[in-house]
Amino acid sequence: MMRTIRQAAVIGSGIMGSGIAAQLANAGIPCLLVDLAPTGLTPEGEARGCTLQQPAVRNRLAISAIERLTKASPAPLYDRDFAGRITPGNLEDDLARIGEADWVIEAVIENLSVKKELFSKLEPHLRPGTIISTNTSGISVNAMAEGRSPEFRKHFLGTHFFNPPRYMQLLEIIPGESTDPGLVKELSAFCESRLGKTVVRAKDTPNFIANRIGTYGLLMTLKIMLEKGYTVEEVDAVTGPALGRPKSATFRTLDLVGLDTFLHVVNNVHANTADPDEKAAFAVPELIKSMVAQGRLGEKAGQGFYRKEKGPGGSRILALDLNSLDYRPQSRPASGSLKAAKLAKGAAAKTAALLAGKDRYSELAWEVLKPVLIYAAGKLGEIADSVRDIDEAMKWGFNWEMGPFELWDAIGLERSASRMEAEGAVLPAWVKEWIAAGNRSFYKREDGKLFHVSEGRYKSVEFPPEVISLRELRERNKVVKSNSGASLIDLGDGVACLEFHSPNNAIGADILTMITQSVEEVRRNFTGLVIANQGKNFCVGANLMLLLMEAQDEEWDEVDEIIRLFQNTMYRLKRFEKPVVAAPHRMTLGGGVEACMPADQVIAAAETYYGLVEVGVGLIPAGGGCKEMALRASERVGLPEADLQPYLSRIFETIGTAKVSTSGHDAIKLGYLRETDRVVMHPDHRIYEAKRAVLRMAAAGYEPIPEKKIRVIGSEGKAVLRLGALGMRESGFISDHDLLIAGKLAHVLSGGDVPAGSLVTEQYLLDLEREAFLSLCGEPKTRERMQHMLAKGKPLRN
Known part of the structure; x- marks a missing residue:
């Protein structure tokens, strides 16, 4: 209710x-x-x-x-x-x-x-x-x-x-x-x-759950660092992604939070706990008191454990030297255990690889992790009734990939508990009793259901109906078809879900093949199709590495075939005779947007960052993105006598500057999403709402989208678009290569060299897209941009 x-x-x-x-x-x-x-x-x-x-x-x-x-x-x-x-x-x-x-x-x-x-x-x-x-x-x-x-x-x-x-x-x-x-x-x-x-x-205890455990962990990390002589950078190298935690790790996190705020939270527990051991643990280190007294409060004061310094060659980040309390250039810690953790996939594997090492960094990881696991277990029943409430609080409050009990399971509960006791640590009585009773974990899965420890026994985790877990459906053998890039999963009630699971959910031939196979399977056995996944991001675009390799080898027929396959697959999806709903979330870029555009409706998470960003790598959208945006402009204007130019000019600017929406609502404002598309607040409710939308359409007697002619602005409108780009070049805002890309984009969006007001087919615009894309692939500066993006993860302006 x-x-x-x-x-x-x-x-x-x-x-x-x-x-x-x-x-x-x-x-x-x-x-x-x-x-x-x-x-x-x-x-x-x-x-x-x-x-x-x-x-x-x-x-x-x-x-x-x-x-x-x-x-x-x-x-x-x-x-x-x-x-x-x-x-x-x-x-x-x-x-x-x-x-x-x-x-x-x-x-x-x-x-x-x-x-x-x-x-x-x-x-x-x-x-x-x-x-x-x-x-x-x-x-x-x-x-x-x-x-x-x-x-x-x-x-x-x-x-x-x-x-x-x-x-x-x-x-x-x-x-x-x-x-x-x-x-x-x-x-x-x-x-x-x-x-x-x-x-x-949470229970009514000092600092509740996340801040109670999080500040304890930070204090223990500070204590170990000062006792064992680690540097600020060494601690952050270990306590960031290597332990399944954010890149801000320990000291960047403290700088972001503010050392004065941290001091207040710590003092709140210190003043309100009756446990002498806990009171001692929450005694503020003299280092923190001194830094706060000196005004080194973190980012808001311009200095904390790190300080940003501007110089003639640009800005650089300096780190605090704990001996002199001066700032110095950062060092870059390296070791076998850190390298192994970096190469491992997922928080559990990273932590296991880090702990398996035999160097000072694996030792630091264990010394940081051990007290937090014991403390969290000791607070069960006092601050929360279930291990899952504690884990969820740490994951969503401190952005840990795994909560303390999930992590304890991952490194081996029985084995790690034995090591702790051998080193003189005192485990909470209930943990020892739990292990003695033959339990090997705090969580378990049986018959597709998740169980967790709550009030001294396993209890099933009851998910609300709005939360559909694709992982659980896979475990219940609901996968209909699968390959290396995607799977088709039965959501029940006659609805299937196409899930991407390639690296970064990038679209390649494997995903396109699965889309084609899914259409055939849904045609025979399902009511409709949802396109969604529960990865970190929905889709970061097409497989850029594959395109670059083909372009460098000048295999133009192969590049042409890749783009044709993408276009034809999206076109087939759009004309499918059963309802299709896409449910993107977080980063949805380039080809990810184009994979959503054929859907009858898009139900996006509020935190969806949506954009056709191909110009950032020297290309233009060619999987139907330009065609769809031109079509939407044509449909929005409607009347033949209405002026189409202002709408196309806005689209030209949006794509030409690689604008990405700041939210699902902003994607509607930018024109990437339609007014008929929806935004849902909770990201875990997307698939449920998408499934409901498919069933509503089917019950209403779904009719596939008929192909429509697209009214274009033609050569006259193209000249207007190119004139705007030329002005930007003359003002120094864009480079010569940017101007070249803008010219190609203008040619496609305007409909090419046809009279203004001409009606063209979708295939005509798709052909223009593909031709422009191929010609840009042949440009050395475009290949430089593609290579730079793959190597550095950010665009090159050349």
Whole structure:
């Protein structure tokens, strides 16, 4: 069951409060954002003759916060226009308006007395049943509710959003002693579905789950570094991707968070724990105290464990020398264990390879990992009831690829526990009893179901129906067809899913072959087709390495055949007589976009970064991308007498500058997605929604898309497009090779050398695409760009 929340209010317009308001706005929920009413005028306000009675002055803090939301980078809003869903207010004039909200979120300063005073002031204005939550990162929820009425306490709980609220998927929900259990379930479902969050249930303990374990791990890492004489760079080399953790590792993470913020979180546990061992573990190292006192707070202060320094040759990153406390050029740690971890695939294999080494870095990895695993196990039952809540909190709150219990399983629970005890570590009693009872892991899979440890026994993980796991379907033998690049999986109810699983999900002959085979299989045995996967990214484009090799060998017939195969496959998919729905997520680039364009509908995750980026490697879209964009412009304009040029000019600029959407909503604005396409907030709900869309279309009596003639701007319009590109070249914004590419793109989008207003076929534009693509492959500068992208992962401007 999911509670209906039609409007919300956020109290506190700081970074967190405004960010939460932005995410509510992203979800389409109108939000009142309030803060204190100013007690004085700004110099600008005085100069304009403003008074403290004017609404614009009284709401100044919230108004400024909303303005910052539209300018911030990375953007808190999916679309700047969504700022219009946030209304500014203040705590003196708008208490009654706050009371009209279905959900009120407090996000003021982390001070218990301030929060309690606010709730006392707010309570008389709340309607019965209004949800009231605090965004505290560690203050006791029960302490905040002291003195409030039973009605207030019943509807009061903690909702700890992680910063930034748009991009951090974790939400810790912390019920109080009197919180209605039904409310917890309903709000959890709402936050999962409407806000796109991964919700974990935490207990009312200092810093809850993720910050409790995460800060402990950081403290232990600092302790080991200082005791064993490791450098900042050595620690980060070990505690980043080599252990299945983010590239920011330990010290870049601390710099990003802010050492003062870290100090506050650590002190919160130190002050509130009764365990003397834990109190000692959460004693702040003198190094951190000293750095904070010196203002070395991290990125916001320009220096922390790293410092960025500008010089004549460009900027460089310096690292802190722990002996002199001066900054010096970074070193690049290297060893056999680090190299083995880099070559391994996946967090489990990387960690195993790192730990298997016999050097100082494998020793560091073990010393860092061991205390965190033991500590997390020791906190089970105190901070959360299940190992999965702890694992999910660490994965989504700290961006670990595997949580501590998943990682313990991966390195071998029984074997690693024995090593820990042999080294003098004390394991939690329940872990020893668990192993003694014959259990070999904290998770297990049986009959396609996942089980985890919760309250001392295995319990099945109950996924909501909106979450379809392709991995589980594979384990249940639901794969219909498969090759090295893709698989066709039975989703049930007559719907199949085409899943890419090539390296980086890049499109090559294997995926194109599977698309063709899938069409035939679905034609015979299914109602419709979903195109989706659950990889890190949906698809980064076509197999660039293959194209480069053929171009370098001047195998032009082979290149032509590759492009024809891509075009024909996409065309066949578009004309398929059964419904097709694509469900992209995250990076969906080049050929990935072209694989979605033939679909009857696209259901994209909100965090979808979607774009035809081929010009970045010296090419143009040639898998139907240009043709589809020209077709959409023609359809959008409609009437023969309407001016098509402005639409094509925008498309020309979008493709010509390799624009990538900043969200699914932005992809609609850029024209990559249609108004009839949809955006879903939770990435794990895409496949479910795509399946539902297929079934709806089939039930409505699906008719395949008929081929339509495309009205083009012709040679006259092409001249206009090329003139714009020439202006950019003369202004120094693009190179001669960019101008050449722009000319080819203009030729295709305009329909070539035909009169303006001509009607052409889709195949005609596909032929133009292919010819332009082939000619650009023959350019040495294009091949340089392709090679640079493969080697460096970023475009070359030549």
